[in-house]
Amino acid sequence: MYSQLIKIGTAHITLWWAHLTEANIALQKQITACEYEYCQQADDPSTAGQRLLSRVLTRQAIANYLNVDLLSVPIVRTCQSCGAEHGLPRIDLALWHKHLLFKPIKLPYISVTHSKMYVGVVLADVPIGIDLEYRTDIDQQLHASETQWNWVSREAQFKYQSNLQISQENPQYYKQVSNDSAYLVNLPIADNEYLGAIALPACCVNS
Numbered sequence: 001m002y003s004q005l006i007k008i009g010t011a012h013i014t015l016w017w018a019h020l021t022e023a024n025i026a027l028q029k030q031i032t033a034c035e036y037e038y039c040q041q042a043d044d045p046s047t048a049g050q051r052l053l054s055r056v057l058t059r060q061a062i063a064n065y066l067n068v069d070l071l072s073v074p075i076v077r078t079c080q081s082c083g084a085e086h087g088l089p090r091i092d093l094a095l096w097h098k099h100l101l102f103k104p105i106k107l108p109y110i111s112v113t114h115s116k117m118y119v120g121v122v123l124a125d126v127p128i129g130i131d132l133e134y135r136t137d138i139d140q141q142l143h144a145s146e147t148q149w150n151w152v153s154r155e156a157q158f159k160y161q162s163n164l165q166i167s168q169e170n171p172q173y174y175k176q177v178s179n180d181s182a183y184l185v186n187l188p189i190a191d192n193e194y195l196g197a198i199a200l201p202a203c204c205v206n207s
């Protein structure tokens with residue numbers, strides 16, 4: 001697992017990476033019992049590993065950003081559509097509120113992606129969306145007129161829009177940006193079998 005800082009325009013982005021071979025049982029100490037239970041409910045070992053790594057990375061990234069203890073961050077993933085624990089990860093604002101009284105800082109925007117052997121988490125001070133795909137997997141789902149880049153940029157944009165919505169609903173907790181279209185950049189990954197995109201507010205790069 002490692003993290004890298006990326007500066008795009010005025011946006012400060014931290015990208016956290018893990019490889020599926022790093023998934024091991026000792027990591028359960030870094031997540032909650034509920035999170036670990038969800039990992040174990042997976043139908044196959046690689047899905048369980050992806051779930052484990054994405055939860056560990058999300059906690060590490062947020063704890064690092066806010067300078068708080070790993071397990072003290074209240075993270076919710078309740079899906080808006082079906083209520084399962086596979087939704088966009090976000091900080092539980094009601095539970096975090098007490099902490100915020102002592103830490104009057106804005107919360108980070110979070111986006112998570114996983115594909116085959118990799119898990120990626122981005123944190124940023126502006127709404128953000130990330131998508132990574134194994135190229136062979138996208139090819140099986142693409143329409144004839146689409147490119148692989150169309151696919152990953154659409155997914156990243158979708159997650160960006162979700163973050164934009166969370167920020168507009170909770171302006172006291174998140175740094176605001178103008179209701180802006182997304183600017184898309186290639187996700188920096190050395191493995192050419194994968195393609196990824198990051199979506200961020202266009203105003204960050206155009207100002």
Ligand SMILES: [Zn+2]
Binds near residue numbers: 080081082083084086
């Ligand atoms: Zn759902």
